[in-house]
Amino acid sequence: MSEILRVLIIEDSALDAKVLVGLIQAGGYEVTSERVETAEQYTRALENEVWDIILADYNLPEFNGSEGLRLLQESGRDIPFIVISGGIGEDLAVQIMKSGAHDYLMKGNLARLVPAVEREVREARDRTRHREAETALHAANEQMRIAREIQQRLFPEEAPQLDGLELAGLTESAEQTGGDYYDFVPMSNGDYGLVVGDVTGHGIGPALLMAETRAYLRILAADLDDVGEILTRANRVLTEDTGSERFVTLLFVRLSPNTGTVCYASAGHPPALWLDGSGHLKRELKRTGIPLGIRPDTEYTVSENLPLEPGDLLALMTDGVEESTSEDGEMFGKERIVQTLGSHQVESAAEIVAGLHEAGRSHEAADHQPDDFTTIVLKVAH
DSSP, X not given: OOEEEEEEEEOSOHHHHHHHHHHHHHTTEEEEEEEEXXXXXXXXXXXXXXXXXXXXXXXXXXXXXXXXXHHHHHHTOOOOEEEEESSOOHHHHHHHHHHTOXXXXXXXXXXXXXXXXXXXXXXXXHHHHHHHHHHHHHXXXXXXXXXXXXXXXXXXXXXXXXXXXXXXXXXXXXSSSOSEEEEEEEOGGGOEEEEEEEESSOSHHHHHHHHHHHHHHHHHHHHOOOHHHHHHHHHHHHHHHHTTSOOEEEEEEEXXXXXXXXXXXXXXXXXXXXXXXXXXXXXEEOOOBOOBTSOTTOOOOOOOOEEOOTTOEEEEEOSTTTTOBOTTSOBOHHHHHXXXXXXXXXXXXXXXXXXXXXXXXXXXXXXXXXXXXXXXEEEEOO
């Protein structure tokens, strides 16, 4: 099947226009064309139709090719413009090309017409594809910028200052935006919710879901003391909004500084690691239910109150560091995390978090971070 070519012809001779169409058809194209003789006709044709190429005689009684080229450029359309004239000098031909015409042919020698048309149409389509790709890339970058701004507003500016306790949190995205989330949520009686979550996916969708999750948790935590009930109610609402393609794993630890205890509920999240003052693993805060956003009727239970002891260190994390993989395919793993936390335990909470993330990056092949790293560390004074 012949390719359709839409040709706008600036020409006062119907015969000459017919010859041009015939030559292009002989070159294997199915041609649809319109012939115009005045600026008004030409402008109307540009506005009303989509053209693949413009063939323009240079001198017409009421119009000329130079004016046609200027009007095309002012319109902002990228259409190849080929001047075809019977008798203009070489100097004028050069001037036309410098003004932006794509080619110049003599009416008495049209052997180059079809190759010139093919070349210019192909290059124009390449330019169009390039512009479309740039536009799509710009739109994607703008989406990522918006998503990153949303995420940055989610994270706490600083950790709460508590007597005898030290808190620090950090998230580092593998890409411009990530699916991880952490927060220090104010609760009643001077308590705080230590929250770490992981939303499936990357980009603006997960960033918005993360913002929604954060909002629900903060609203619920202002009125409810039971961590399990907070997750149960948040899940009920999120399930209506997420659909089947997204979910949120989340660990919510309630820290009670006045009593020196914690309790928690975990919606399918990787276990938090609890080290004693000697750097040995003493407990894991394991999953107590499935991720949020999967089943609306899921009920989450809260653990018993667990006493903090001097020197204890509690680390809440997403799975990024643990799943960092070396060139030989070995994951960083839980044991290395415990060793790393223990080796940094004399340092500040912020330094412990930074040291853990650096160890995960160093373990990864080519020192590349493939997933988001997010960690909260709670350190109890000796």
